[in-house]
Amino acid sequence: MPRVAVVVVAGGSGTRFSGPGTGGTGGALAAKLTAPLGTSTVLGTLLEGLDGWSRALPAPAGVVLVGPGGVREDPPGGGPLAGFAAGLAALPGPPPPVVVLLGADQPFAASAVPRLVAALQAAPEVDAVVGVGPDGRRQPLLSAHRPAVVRRVLDGLPAVHDQPLRELFRGRVAEVAVTARECHDVDDPADLHRAARLLEG
Template sequence: MGTTVVVVAGGAGTRFSAVRPGADKLRAPLGGSTVLDTLLAGLGGFEVVLVGPGGVREDPPGGGPLAGFAAGLATTSAEVVVLLGADQPFAASAVERLVAALRAHPEADAVIGVDPDGRRQPLLSAHRRSAAVRVLDGLPAVAGRPLREVFRGAVVEVPVSALEALDVDDPDDLARAQALLERAGDEGPT
């Protein structure tokens, strides 16, 4: 069962740039890397499709995460497609659990991460390609539509950590990510 990870990076990052004009949250420094590169480094064992500037483009560009997922899905024939947000630097550690949960539940069309506060994290999810294509093909359009559209079938919830669910939307989130990274470094390898 082949797996591809689709990383959607087409958002405008307006909350981040509102505080730091002209700054790109995905290129913001994090440790000795950047937010995006930290995520990509953790995905080393997977085929990765980056959707956004510098990668595959959704139609139209800036069409939202559902359009980004559709664009990434169109590039792969993998049976399982994991969906992550490019601003989630620590999400890679959840990928194996999401894929394993999907394999363990043959009745499920998708699995979705649920953070410690009980919130579903659609950008921490794994999908059977056939089910996702069926849903997307049934929509009149994907641009501007909510990401929840792709979760119309049988969905299993999988716990994810607060660290895995952390997304860098503003400079405070970046500071929190940096502090967590430093704390992990101080505690040594886990």
């Protein structure tokens, strides 16, 4: 298993989760990520899953959170590509061979990470690996990348702020099946209730 880093981006405003006391869009996003889920929170469940996976590696995986409570893109609110760029820049030391990109509101995404990493490692001709859900749709916030390729993509853009994440997938991309549970994201209270049912099941 190569050295792996994980960048978790907390994108969007979280306004669909907003309510009294959330303090605007920033507060709404924080409220979404800290919403209770089982004995933890939405973000906490993801980070706990990543920690459990990392403990099985020969060297622990580094995890960088981009969003409330973590590093921030400059200016904030630039979208997931800008968040990924900020997360890469925040990684300590030389970049690892593989960097995984996840969404902070996907509490069960950690179980897909070993398959994404293994698929990228097994295909040296591939630039990136992206998860594909049961509906056949790509899940760009469930993906694994080679940092050198990502850097070339970012350097080729006039700016990363508000640029679409699909810029990362214009090269040679492999697909890996992910489950509905793994790609479930929490955008509103109904999604949180479904996550709680998934956790119980």
